Amino acid sequence: MSDQTTNTLREQIQTAIDENPVILFMKGTPEQPMCGFSARTVAILQSVGRPFAAVNILPDPRIRQELSGVSNWPTIPQLFIDGDFVGGCDIVTEMYESGELQQALGLESAPAEAAPAPQASEPAPLTIENRL
């Protein structure tokens, strides 16, 4: 209820977005996604081979609330690249299929039909700390 806490959490989220070139807010972790949409988005990011930071929004419902306040987007997952909101699972999937995602990530050559073995990039686990 305290505005102080809310503001701090929102600032932490904004800082995480600013400081990580590729950051995914998701349900669960890349190793253990807790929702099919988050799992699909993680799989796409891993298949393009770009390391990304991940934030699990499940531990505290206020993370999701504040995140949606930042992005003006109601659903999870949410992907940010270079500080910009890119979209959720549907948009990331479409962008992956059209090659736009690879471009946005600075990976010009899209791995099209060849489907190389998905390389497990090292995801950087990240925790938004809540000081309750």
Next chain:
Amino acid sequence: MSASGAAATPEELKQRIEAGIPGASAEVTGDGHHFNAVVSAPAFQGLTRIAQHRLVYDVFGGEVGDRIHALSIQTKAPPSGAAAHSHPESIV
């Protein structure tokens, strides 16, 4: 201000999307919790994908993620000319 307890149906979502976005036509499938909507509307013309999806989410406000557990969206602007499946290269 309690939301009605009745489960959402694909038909309800379809009607609300079509009522909420001028000229929209929607195909919605779903099981009462997870839904998939394919929406076509002239209002999407010239908008980014994010903006198009936001228009659809805005129809339901806080219900998405709550009463409507998940709503997967594909949007299309109806082709203005004869080209049925053209992909506009740039939106400026």
